[in-house]
Amino acid sequence: xxxxxxxxxxxxxxxxxxxxxxxxxxxxxxxxxxxxxxxxxxxxxxxxxxxxxxxxxxxxxxxxxxxxxxxxxxxxxxxxxxxxxxxxxxxxxxxxxxxxxxxxxxxxxxxxxxxxxxxxxxxxxxxxxxxxxxxxxxxxxxxxxxxxxxxxxxxxxxx
Amino acid sequence: xxxxxxxxxxxxxxxxxxxxxxxxxxxxxxxxxxxxxxxxxxxxxxxxxxxxxxxxxxxxxxxxxxxxxxxxxxxxxxxxxxxxxxxxxxxxxxxxxxxxxxxxxxxxxxxxxxxxxxxxxxxxxxxxxxxxxxxxxxxxxxxxxxxxxxxxxxxxxxxxxxxxxxxxxxxxxxxxxxxxxxxxxxxxxxxxxxxxxxxxxxxxxxxxxxxxxxxxxxxxxxxxxxxxxxxxxxxxxxxxxxxxxxxxxxxxxxxxxxxxxxxxxxxxxxxxxxxxxxxxxxxxxxxxxxxxxxxxxxxxxxxxxxxxxxxxxxxxxxxxxxxxxxxxxxxxxxxxxxxxxxxxxxxxxxxxxxxxxxxxxxxxxxxxxxxxxxxxxxxxxxxxxxxxxxxxxxxxxxxxxxxxxxxxxxxxxxxxxxxxxxxxxxxxxxxxxxxxxxxxxxxxxxxxxxxxxxxxxxxxxxxxxxxxxxxxxxxxxxxxxxxxxxxxxxxxxxxxxxxxxxxxxxxxxxxxxxxxxxxxxxxxxxxxxxxxxxxxxxxxxxxxxxxxxxxxxxxxxxxxxxxxxxxxxxxxxxxxxxxxxxxxxxxxxxxxxxxxxxxxxxxxxxxxxxxxxxxxxxxxxxxxxxxxxxxxxxxxxxxxxxxxxxxxxxxxxxxxxxxxxxxxxxxxxxxxxxxxxxxxxxxxxxxxxxxxxxxxxxxxxxxxxxxxxxxxxxxxxxxxxxxxxxxxxxxxxxxxxxxxxxxxxxxxxxxxxxxxxxxxx
Numbered sequence: 001x002x003x004x005x006x007x008x009x010x011x012x013x014x015x016x017x018x019x020x021x022x023x024x025x026x027x028x029x030x031x032x033x034x035x036x037x038x039x040x041x042x043x044x045x046x047x048x049x050x051x052x053x054x055x056x057x058x059x060x061x062x063x064x065x066x067x068x069x070x071x072x073x074x075x076x077x078x079x080x081x082x083x084x085x086x087x088x089x090x091x092x093x094x095x096x097x098x099x100x101x102x103x104x105x106x107x108x109x110x111x112x113x114x115x116x117x118x119x120x121x122x123x124x125x126x127x128x129x130x131x132x133x134x135x136x137x138x139x140x141x142x143x144x145x146x147x148x149x150x151x152x153x154x155x156x157x158x159x
Numbered sequence: 160x161x162x163x164x165x166x167x168x169x170x171x172x173x174x175x176x177x178x179x180x181x182x183x184x185x186x187x188x189x190x191x192x193x194x195x196x197x198x199x200x201x202x203x204x205x206x207x208x209x210x211x212x213x214x215x216x217x218x219x220x221x222x223x224x225x226x227x228x229x230x231x232x233x234x235x236x237x238x239x240x241x242x243x244x245x246x247x248x249x250x251x252x253x254x255x256x257x258x259x260x261x262x263x264x265x266x267x268x269x270x271x272x273x274x275x276x277x278x279x280x281x282x283x284x285x286x287x288x289x290x291x292x293x294x295x296x297x298x299x300x301x302x303x304x305x306x307x308x309x310x311x312x313x314x315x316x317x318x319x320x321x322x323x324x325x326x327x328x329x330x331x332x333x334x335x336x337x338x339x340x341x342x343x344x345x346x347x348x349x350x351x352x353x354x355x356x357x358x359x360x361x362x363x364x365x366x367x368x369x370x371x372x373x374x375x376x377x378x379x380x381x382x383x384x385x386x387x388x389x390x391x392x393x394x395x396x397x398x399x400x401x402x403x404x405x406x407x408x409x410x411x412x413x414x415x416x417x418x419x420x421x422x423x424x425x426x427x428x429x430x431x432x433x434x435x436x437x438x439x440x441x442x443x444x445x446x447x448x449x450x451x452x453x454x455x456x457x458x459x460x461x462x463x464x465x466x467x468x469x470x471x472x473x474x475x476x477x478x479x480x481x482x483x484x485x486x487x488x489x490x491x492x493x494x495x496x497x498x499x500x501x502x503x504x505x506x507x508x509x510x511x512x513x514x515x516x517x518x519x520x521x522x523x524x525x526x527x528x529x530x531x532x533x534x535x536x537x538x539x540x541x542x543x544x545x546x547x548x549x550x551x552x553x554x555x556x557x558x559x560x561x562x563x564x565x566x567x568x569x570x571x572x573x574x575x576x577x578x579x580x581x582x583x584x585x586x587x588x589x590x591x592x593x594x595x596x597x598x599x600x601x602x603x604x605x606x607x608x609x610x611x612x613x614x615x616x617x618x619x620x621x622x623x624x625x626x627x628x629x630x631x632x633x634x635x636x637x638x639x640x641x642x643x644x645x646x647x648x649x650x651x652x653x654x655x656x657x658x659x660x661x662x663x664x665x666x667x668x669x670x671x672x673x674x675x676x677x678x679x680x681x682x683x684x685x686x687x688x689x690x691x692x693x694x695x696x697x698x699x700x701x702x703x704x705x706x707x708x709x710x711x712x713x714x715x716x717x718x719x720x721x722x723x724x725x726x727x728x729x730x731x732x733x734x735x736x737x738x739x740x741x742x743x744x745x746x747x748x749x750x751x752x753x754x755x756x757x758x759x760x761x762x763x764x765x766x767x768x769x770x771x772x773x774x775x776x777x778x779x780x781x782x783x784x785x786x787x788x789x790x791x792x793x794x795x796x797x798x799x800x801x802x803x804x805x806x807x808x809x810x811x812x813x814x815x816x817x818x819x820x821x822x823x824x825x826x827x828x829x830x831x832x833x834x835x836x837x838x839x840x841x842x843x844x845x846x847x848x849x850x851x852x853x854x855x856x857x858x859x860x861x862x863x864x865x866x867x868x869x870x871x872x873x874x875x876x877x878x879x880x881x882x883x884x885x886x887x888x889x890x891x892x893x894x895x896x897x898x899x900x901x902x903x904x905x906x907x908x909x910x911x912x913x914x915x916x917x918x919x920x
Contacts (some may be wrong), residue, residue, distance in 0.1 A: 016179060024175040032170045041178065048182045050597055053615060060747060064648075068597060071890060071906050075596060096169035120167040126773055135813065135836050150163055 015051055018062060023048070026069055029121045033113055034073045035101040037093065043073040066123075067131045070113060077109065103153045111146030114139050119147075241513040244286050244565030245313065248521070248538055249278040251556030255291055257313065257565075260512075260519070260540055262551050268315025277309070278558065279336055282565045283343045283359070289313055289563075290321075290337040290346055290359075306333035308348050310359070310607050313565065316661035317688050319607030321346070321361030323633070336372060341379040344899045345396065349373075354384060356396050360607050360897045362632035363588060363914055367398035374461065376418050376442070383416035383425050391416050391427050393442065404444040417461040418442070419468045419490070426450065426462045426471055426490070437462060437471065437488065451488050451495050454478075464490065465543060466515030472498070472543070474507040474560075483507045483559070485520055487543070498545035505536075508560035511543075513567070518543055519551070521559045538562060585849075585864045585877050585901075589635040589912040593628055600647045602904040604897035605658025606688035608632065611904060612656045612665050614646040627656075627665055627686055632900070635912060641691045645669040645682040645703060654750050659708030660732040663688055666715055668702035669695075681717035681728075685735065696735050698728050707753035707803075711782040712738060714758055716751040727751075727758065729784045741784045743777055752803040757781050757820035759808050761801040774799030776810065778823040788823035804843025805869040811841050815848065815867060830872030840903065843869075844896030844915060851891065864913070 023044055030040035047069035051061055093101065104112050110132065117128045118139075125143075129136040245257040245264075253276040258265045268289075277293035292308050311318040322334040334355070337348045347356050350366070354373045357364035367373075370392075373384035379396070383404075386392040389412040391405040404425060407413040411431040418425055419439075426439040435453040440446060450471065457476040464471055465487075472487045483505040485498040499506040499522075509520040521536035536559045538551040593599060594613040601612040609630040616626045618640035625646025631638035645667025647655020655666045662685045669682035681703035683696040700717035704725070707714050713730040725743040730736070746764035758779040778787040792799055792810065800811040807817045809829075813836065816829025837850030847866040864877045890906035901913040 016183070019179050019182070023177075023179075027175050028170040028173050031173055032167060037173070041176070045178055045182050046597065048179075052183065072597060075890060075907050094169065094172050096166075097173055100166055100169045115163065116167070119164045120170060133839060137813065138836065147163060154163075154166065 015048065015061060018051075018065070019048055022062060022065070025121060026066060029116050030069060030073050031093075031097075032101065032104060032116045032120055033070070034077055035105045039073050039076050042076065043069040046072045063127060063130060067133075070131055074109060074113075099157070103150060103157065106153060107146050107149055110134070111142045111149065114142035115146040115150060118143055241286075241566040241568050243512045243514050243517070244282075244567040246519050246538055246540075246551060247280040247282065247289060247563045247565065248552075248555065249276075249280065249291075249558045249561035250552075251554075253277060253293075255280045255289065255315075256552075256555065256557075258538065258551055260517075260551060260564075261549075265552060265555075266315070268311065273318075278561050280561065280563045281337060281339055282313070282563050283339050284341060284566060284568075285343055286565045286567045287313060288359075290339065292335045292337060292348070306335045308334045308337045308346065308361075310361075312606075312661045314661065317606035319361070319688075321357065321607055321633070322348070322364070338373075338375060340375055340396070341377055345379075347373055347375060347382060354382065356382070356398075358632070358897065358900050360604060360609070360632045360900060362900055362912065365398055367396065368392070368394050368401075372415075374416055374418060377420060377422040381442075383418060385412070385414050385416065385427075389413055391425065391440070393425075402444060404440050404442070405438075405447065413438075415458075415461045417463060417471075419464045420466060421468055424468075424490075426464065428453075428458050428462070430458075437473070439490065448492065450490065450492050453495070463509065463511060466511065470543070472509050472511075472518065474509065485509050485518070485545075487545075496545070498541070498543075505559065506539075507536075508558075508562050510562050510564050512540075512564050516543075517541065519562050519564050521557055521562055522550075523559065586914050587911060588900075588914045589910075591635050591910055592908055593630065593637050593910050594908040596907045599628075599904055599906075599908050601654060601656035602893055602895045602902055602910070603656045603658050603663070604895045604902065605663060606661070608638070608688060609895065609897070609902050609910070610656060610658065610663050610688075611910065612643075612646050612667075613908075616640065618642070625665070625667060627663060627684075629688070629691070630910060632897075632912070635910075639691055641686055641693060643667075643684045643686070643693055644695065645684065647703070647705070654705035654707075655703065657706050657708055657713075658688075659713060661688070662686060662732070664706045664708070664713060666698075666703035666706040666717075669697070681715065683713075683715055683730070685732075694735060696730070698737070700726055700728075704748060705751040707751045707758070708732075709753040709755055709758070709781055714751060714753045714784070716743075716748055716760060718748075724748075725760075727760065727779055727784050739784050741779065741786060743786075744789055745775070745777060748777075750801050752801045752808050753781070754803050754808055754820075755781055757787065757808065758784065759801050759818060759820070759823075761799060761810075763799070774810075776801065776818065776823050776825075778818075778820055787821070790823040792825065800841065802841060802843065802848070804848060807869075809848075809869075811837060815841075815869075815872075830867060830874075832867075832874065837865075839891040840894035841867075842894040842896050842901065844899075844901050849894075849896070849901055849915065 027040050027044045030043050031037050034040055047065045051065055113132055114128060117123045125139045126136050128139045243260060246260055247255055247257045250256040253274060255268050255277045274293045274295050277291055280289045280291045282289055288310055290310050292306050294305050307320050308322045309318055309320055333351055335349045337346045344359055345356050346359055349372055353366045354368040354370045355364045356367050367382060368384050370384035370386050373382045375382055381393045381395055383393045390403060390407045391413045392401055392403050394401045405413050411429050413427050413429050416425045416427045424439045424441055429436050429438050433455050435456055435458055437450040439448050439450055455478040458473055462471045462473040469490055470487045471490050474483055475486050476483050485506045486495050487498055488495045503524060505523045506520050509518045517540050519540050522539050523536040536557040537555050538557060539548055540551060541548040593611055594616045598615050599611055599613040603610050609632055611628040613628055614625045625643040627641040627643050628637045629639040643665050647667050657664050665684045668679050670679040679702055681698040681700040683698055685694040698715055698717050701720050702718045704716040704718060713732050715728040717726050717728060719726050723742045725745045725748045727741040727743055729738040731738050745762040748760050748762045750761040752759045760777040762775040762777055774792045777789045780787055802809045809815050809817055810825050814829040814831040816825035818825050841848050841850040847868050849866050851864055866875045891903040892906050894901055894903045899915045901915055903911040
């Protein structure tokens with residue numbers, strides 16, 4: 001699994017490498033999580049910009065960036081009511097992605113994050129726990145609840 | 160098709176726009192800046208109560224007619240064993256001095272000369288700090304008597320004004336005679352319009368009574384004072400639940416109440432015209448007892464109960480000789496004994512030694528007699544029966560009634576002791592912004608302030624560099640921004656910042672902007688809390704991770720270069736010199752907790768496929784830094800936070816376990832959290848470990864502030880309040896505690912002040 005690699009950024013060049021290899025996946029995961037490409041773009045940019053500033057201080061930049069990006073996105077989400085209209089960027093999303101984003105938005109945020117990180121980003125549970133700042137056991141609970149709920153929603157949609 | 164993984168691939172088709180060029184150029188937070196901060200809930204606790212005019216006049220008139228102020232209660236009668244430390248007194252030059260009981264090491268506390276008067280020193284129950292009152296030469300009202308309550312370390316460093324506020328300066332009000340609560344978390348003091356209780360950091364001053372002076376009960380739950388009708392009352396520390404204990408007959412005045420050590424009785428003087436008597440009464444107001452008629456003898460100080468409550472010691476001005484002497488009397492009544500029958504000397508201001516075997520007092524051979532006992536005294540000690548008198552100072556110029564004796568707690572070797580759980584109503588007292596989202600890293604308390612390490616803030620060392628923010632607990636705002644070159648990363652879980660030895664220590668990674676990362680190194684910065692002056696202490700290695708302190712010095716955790724993964728660096732705070740460096744067999748060390756028993760390093764490693772131990776604990780000798788053990792934990796990945804508190808070092812996993820500091824092994828599974836584990840922070844504070852557990856927005860009704868009792872493991876979940884929603888909203892990443900206050904640092908750059916003061920029992 002790519003996320004198991006211990007990446008140690010030694011300078012901005014390495015962070016740029018990390019951006020090229022990780023940012024697209026991170027961004028898509030954040031779109032799935034937030035339902036909003038703009039929130040996702042801001043969170044990715046913010047996480048990498050902060051990482052650049054920290055320079056050598058980051059010992060696990062990859063995991064750190066995932067964590068910070070999800071924190072930033074979560075912070076933005078909580079300022080927005082769930083019923084809020086989708087932003088302009090969502091109009092450019094393909095229909096199937098838009099549908100999935102709509103269904104995911106009906107999950108509580110933690111369940112949604114766990115589902116996205118596990119089923120979409122393929123991140124092992126212990127690392128999801130670290131990104132979300134919760135225990136691995138709690139990740140499992142969120143995953144099983146989120147999976148059950150999402151399946152119900154999908155079945156209802158497909159009918 | 161309901162395969163989730165498959166359906167989520169829909170997002171693979173989204174077109175990602177590469178913005179690296181912008182990110183590289185733009186400072187962080189440019190995007191976050193347009194996000195509106197979460198609603199700032201700010202409770203103005205500094206509302207100035209209007210004094211009731213008549214009541215105020217009464218206090219003032221009483222204040223002028225008092226012969227002396229009420230003395231502070233002698234040190235904590237808590238179960239912990241204490242020994243005798245320094246004696247402090249208000250002496251020559253209007254400053255506070257300390258001296259060993261045998262007369263050695265007479266010290267004029269540094270910083271104190273900035274005061275016209277610094278008086279009324281009282282030691283904190285743990286003996287580390289001195290509260291006093293006074294007014295500075297550079298006061299806002301031309302050196303006028305605008306008294307404030309101050310706090311300093313016992314070496315005189317870190318002087319902080321705890322009571323000045325803008326409204327206070329304009330009104331020229333005075334705050335005087337601080338007294339510590341027995342658990343050291345609060346201070347009681349006299350304001351112009353009544354008695355106040357505040358947190359020991361100066362926050363949350365609350366008026367508790369319309370009275371001039373008062374005294375804590377030994378359990379800290381109530382305060383006794385002379386109130387309406389010149390009778391004795393008690394009141395809960397939150398100002399509620401007033402009980403009248405005595406009904407002073409017309410024309411008499413019940414004054415200077417004093418609690419017995421066991422808390423069951425209160426002694427007081429009842430005066431009428433020129434005649435005086437010593438009484439006691441049960442703490443509920445029953446069983447009034449006349450201890451002794453004192454006739455024309457004048458008194459003024461509180462009578463002090465002996466450690467066994469069998470005798471009471473007090474000062475009296477004898478007639479017609481007009482000389483002050485010290486007296487004792489059996490507390491159940493009997494003959495008064497003069498302990499200091501000296502024909503040509505005044506004695507006054509007795510205090511019990513913390514171990515209860517001696518009395519310290521002031522003696523003057525210039526018989527000042529009834530003229531406020533100012534400025535001609537020296538400090539003496541004697542046995543409680545008046546024998547074995549020793550002179551401690553010579554020509555100290557001491558005041559006759561401002562002596563205090565430092566308690567030195569003898570370190571507990573067994574289980575931690577905890578203040579009996581009271582009833583708490585944790586509430587959010589303030590919530591305010593201190594820095595940009597994601598750029599505040601760590602928080603601690605010390606020298607009367609709250610300190611936040613951040614970076615890229617205005618007034619800091621530069622856009623890519625750090626700042627130490629000093630937050631004034633009285634105003635709930637950043638009072639000072641101190642540029643520091645290196646700042647901690649919250650990757651270490653809010654570490655990298657500690658208050659020790661009178662200084663704030665900040666660790667981080669220093670690298671000149673634009674220079675290659677190979678030139679990065681660990682930089683420890685020592686900040687003087689009074690001046691904001693920064694001393695940079697380069698530690699080598701590759702980067703600074705965390706810093707902690709114990710009685711043998713400062714301990715820094717740094718990442719290494721080459722084959723050395725990490726190092727434990729031991730620093731002497733007296734010289735700022737490195738004493739030793741120990742290589743650590745660590746993968747990704749994160750936190751460092753130094754205690755008097757050991758240094759513990761929390762080390763994270765991600766096993767292949769997430770299977771296997773994720774966290775190891777490395778334990779080092781507390782004075783030499785030699786590695787004692789290195790042991791993987793069985794705790795689940797994503798967990799494993801090391802915390803110090805309540806006389807032990809703990810690791811927070813699925814439960815909270817004490818670490819055996821010999822083997823490095825957690826003692827069993829510890830105290831289970833019972834479903835809701837801590838999120839973001841867990842911090843030792845008032846009588847337990849406090850944390851927030853979030854059962855979820857749709858779960859059990861909201862966020863729960865929780866307290867785990869470190870002795871019993873009992874968890875108390877407090878009722879959700881709307882205020883606690885902001886705990887989650889601010890994404891609290893770490894916390895610090897001071898007295899009854901919990902300070903949370905949010906990922907969103909906010910600080911939340913939570914009042915943990917127990918409600919009255």
